[in-house]
Amino acid sequence: MPLDGSASPAKKIDLVADPEKQVMPPAPCRPARGLASFMLIIPTYNEKDNIAPLVARVRKAAGNEPILFADDSSPDGTADEVRRVQAHDPYVHLIVRPGKDGYGSACRQAMKKVLTENLDDHLVQFDADLSHPPEVLPRVLEMVKSYDVVIGSRYIAGGGSVNWDLRRKILSFGANLYARTLTGVPVHDMTAGFVAYRADILRRIDLDSITSNGYAFLMELKFNLHRKGARFAEVPIVFAEREAGKSKFSKKIMIEGVKFPVRAMLKRLGGSR
Numbered sequence: 421m422p423l424d425g426s427a428s429p430a431k432k433i434d435l436v437a438d439p440e441k442q443v444m445p446p447a448p449c450r451p452a453r454g455l456a457s458f459m460l461i462i463p464t465y466n467e468k469d470n471i472a473p474l475v476a477r478v479r480k481a482a483g484n485e486p487i488l489f490a491d492d493s494s495p496d497g498t499a500d501e502v503r504r505v506q507a508h509d510p511y512v513h514l515i516v517r518p519g520k521d522g523y524g525s526a527c528r529q530a531m532k533k534v535l536t537e538n539l540d541d542h543l544v545q546f547d548a549d550l551s552h553p554p555e556v557l558p559r560v561l562e563m564v565k566s567y568d569v570v571i572g573s574r575y576i577a578g579g580g581s582v583n584w585d586l587r588r589k590i591l592s593f594g595a596n597l598y599a600r601t602l603t604g605v606p607v608h609d610m611t612a613g614f615v616a617y618r619a620d621i622l623r624r625i626d627l628d629s630i631t632s633n634g635y636a637f638l639m640e641l642k643f644n645l646h647r648k649g650a651r652f653a654e655v656p657i658v659f660a661e662r663e664a665g666k667s668k669f670s671k672k673i674m675i676e677g678v679k680f681p682v683r684a685m686l687k688r689l690g691g692s693r
């Protein structure tokens with residue numbers, strides 16, 4: 421029986437590459453816990469060894485909320501590993517996409533699915549590599565009852581990163597300062613990938629208009645939400661370097677990350693904010 425005490429477990433689904441056929445049953449009975457219910461969205465590419473530990477930590481920290489993996493047919497068999505976990509966890513769902521199409525594209529597809537099918541009132545975006553601590557989920561969910569967007573932030577008091585050398589710390593901090601200054605979005609961690617959203621605030625923007633595909637997707641989304649009047653809050657997290665699998669960070673992703681804040685600044689200069 422699920423931890424939430426509901427009698428009938430949700431139907432397990434294994435979604436296929438054709439988005440038209442990806443049907444998900446309504447969200448199962450939710451744990452009350454005094455927290456907002458949510459759907460966790462996790463894009464994956466070659467994260468096989470991270471799936472089981474991640475799901476175990478999420479379950480321990482936040483109960484049986486649904487988790488939607490969006491996998492780009494990872495050659496390492498990540499989707500098979502998700503299916504293995506699905507066999508004993510009916511709240512784990514999977515979209516399998518035909519091939520590697522980028523982080524932003526995977527997040528977009530998963531978000532659109534939750535929004536168009538009304539699967540939940542809140543979405544939480546998360547990485548698979550255990551860099552984001554699931555143990556902070558309850559705090560984030562408490563906050564999202566009062567705000568539109570809640571960010572798991574490295575750059576507020578109590579936040580930080582472990583196992584990063586000084587060069588990486590300076591680069592990441594500098595990139596965030598640059599992004600915050602140019603985009604004008606009043607948050608300290610613009611590139612944060614651990615973010616909770618109220619579904620209704622995401623419905624105010626056209627996700628297809630967000631063209632960035634690497635971590636700039638995160639900045640572009642925050643920028644668009646800010647322009648729509650979203651109320652932001654940040655909760656400190658300590659970001660851990662991945663232990664298994666490889667980073668997908670590339671020069672192309674970095675260039676996009678440098679260009680987007682300039683695009684945003686030009687938009688601000690030419691527009692209302």
Ligand SMILES: Nc1nc2c(ncn2[C@@H]2O[C@H](COP(=O)(O)OP(=O)(O)OP(=O)(O)O)[C@@H](O)[C@H]2O)c(=O)[nH]1
Nearest residue numbers: 463464465490491492521522523526547548667668
């Ligand atoms: N579906 C899908 N997921 C992706 C793609 N690229 C990255 N991801 C996932 O997005 C998340 C973030 O990617 P990472 O490789 O950890 O990138 P990062 O966090 O910017 O870089 P590191 O700090 O070096 O780990 C992980 O869960 C990846 O598996 C992609 O093309 N498609």
Ligand SMILES: [Mg+2]
Nearest residue numbers: 547549551662
């Ligand atoms: Mg990562």
